[in-house]
């Protein structure tokens with residue numbers, strides 16, 4: 001019979017607790033044929049398209065809150081994923097759908113509908129941490145590299161078609177070259193799984209509750225009707241999404257409380273008092289009637 005003293009038992013328990021905390025999933029950077037500075041360049045071009053084609057909210061208190069959450073998350077990126085060349089930015093688009101997207105090298109865009117659907121800033125942080133994970137894992141250019149005809153010089157401004165998504169998006173994109181942006185925004189289930197898990201880890205490191213990411217995905221799933229969840233067609237459920245995030249959350253300890261509470265509530269109230277945001281389709285239709293000038297490159 002093995003006898004262990006009380007102290008030894010306590011040490012063993014401490015080791016076990018430590019082991020369970022340390023059991024977070026280790027996500028690896030994949031080999032990418034693009035250089036980080038190409039990520040930055042491509043993302044910057046696509047972001048210029050976004051800012052030209054989509055209505056930006058330009059509301060200072062809202063932008064300040066989103067910026068605050070974004071900076072906290074970026075500061076929580078582990079050193080092994082740090083990309084000194086990347087330039088992170090966080091903008092709010094005045095669109096109704098619950099959606100968000102991020103481009104290679106750092107530009108991130110949140111729909112106003114996402115902010116209005118979220119109940120806490122932890123939920124907003126959940127979506128942002130997921131998007132940020134795609135950026136730091138460089139999924140956009142990895143995805144683009146899978147597209148055969150891709151050439152670096154051939155970036156076309158098809159961002160709107162990509163955001164509207166599906167058949168409607170293809171109609172908007174019709175007649176012009178299919179843009180690289182499409183590849184930046186649609187991820188495989190494998191990449192989704194990585195972004196969920198790394199996103200949960202970033203949240204905990206930044207002081208947000210990772211389970212709120214799972215809650216936000218539930219809210220997105222429940223969104224129905226015409227403004228259907230394009231987010232989910234770009235970010236397909238890798239399977240058992242909710243449970244997988246909650247399981248990962250159990251292995252993480254949350255570093256403090258980053259949620260702003262009253263600040264978040266006041267921003268939500270502000271947004272609720274504004275005239276309703278247009279849908280992406282309304283914006284797309286208006287642009288088909290009054291096409292934008294071709295981008296100068």
Ligand SMILES: [Zn+2]
Pocket residue numbers: 130134187191192195234235236
């Ligand atoms: Zn995703």
